[in-house]
Amino acid sequence: MDLGLSSSIAVIIGGSSGIGLACARQFLAEHAQVAIWDIQPPASDINALYLPVDITSLADLQTALETTATQLGPIQHVVNAAAVGSGKFGSPFTSLTPRDWHRVLEVNIQGMTNVAHALTPHILHQSTGTFTFIASVAGQIGSPTDPPYSASKAANINFAKVMAKDLAAHNIRVNTVCPGMVKTPLNQAVWRSWNERQPPDQQLEYDDWAQQKIAALVPLNRWQSADDIAHMVVFLASEKAAQITGQTINVDGGYVI
Template identity: 30%
Template sequence: MRLKDRVAIITGGASGIGEGICLCMAKEGSHVVISDINMDFSAKVADKILKMGRKALTVRTDVRKAEDCQNLIKKSLEEMGSLDILVCCSGFPGYSDNTTGEDPTRIENISEDNWNLTIDTNLKGVFLCNRSIAPYFKQKKKGKIINIASIAGRRGADWIPHYSASKAGVIIMSQAIAAQLAPFNVNVNTICPGFIWTPMSLTSGKMMAKLYPQFNNMNPVEVFDEVVRTKVPLGRPQTPEAIGNLAVFLASDEANEITGQAINVDGGAVFS
């Protein structure tokens, strides 16, 4: 097992990509701290991890709040004894599923509140968690940080400009943090997922079916399938497990010489 007896924190670990990363890391021997705002879902993921024979801890965390991120590290160290891996996976899609009226994806219709929520969750949250764990990893002179961005941060998606901005920020910020922490033997990398069916996909599918004629009379799953068909050269969606497998690799000793990189897992949707 590549991560035997290591301890990983995964923010946004209660569902979707985050859950996939939690389970993949546990499968490879890691004990897992599940950080999320949804404690019911977190408990279900923890139960799966415990059944694998690993330790699991749930910590309610709003990554937009500095005190929550600091408490996450503090409580994890108190309960687990040490930390080896941080994966920042909390995210907000940039809009809600109760959209009515004007197209909320157009720049003139994006509210300042929506902008702030998107940036605070997707970019500030990564910053706060990275900042909170950096002193510990620097003192330990070892650590792996994996920040989850998106291919929308590689090439701006016209239906989510604020989301694209937040994810591009994660990529560039991670490179800068990687440069700062490299002298302390801390690796920092970014994963850019492509098209994965998650709760956020349900939200975006509902919105796109309402707003775009080409998706009229389609349910969210049909919208997702059509987007994959037209955007992904390999012709299939990615999975949370695909992201989890890469996260396991980046967290393992096999990736000790990799830092400051952003890696796409997108079926060829973006070549970069």
């Protein structure tokens, strides 16, 4: 299926690793031009403009916008996959302190807010475009694994709906895509923080921990790949999804039913 993205320019924020990197590759496969904005360079070779950006800095985002527009042209599609967890196992929530929430909320909520404020005037100027935010099933079920992460993802889902309502009159669509379980550095960090808290005889290798979790929680009983998520993201950016805005789309093997 030709998604009709070949003359478009997409910015993938958090596009240097995992799901964001897969999104960048999928846009390239659709012959779009791609800029990756991330705090670290891409994990592997990719034909994209890389710019160092920390989404907690509005100034970084504004500079990257100017550079991208100058070097590639006007941006139509924005994907935000940048996020962090607390790095600690948060069950029960009292095992964290309120200070453990600061960085997670700063990156995941304030970062999304900065992305929205930095890029909306530019996209509005073109009278068409899309924002796709990668949230999580954790933002829908009150996942106890990492409460600040979970709460931040709920905020992403909520604010994306606000954006969708405000921008619909300008033909700008805004959606969130929620992965379930994808093998990435972020997911591995969740396992590591869980494993560190277990007594030695109950510790598990990453794949065993994941397989147990998937068998217990995922009806289709399998991981999602980064490409599974990226396929949904490029579809949402395309005109094939012209009627879809303000939606929370789970690509999760049925985790949230």
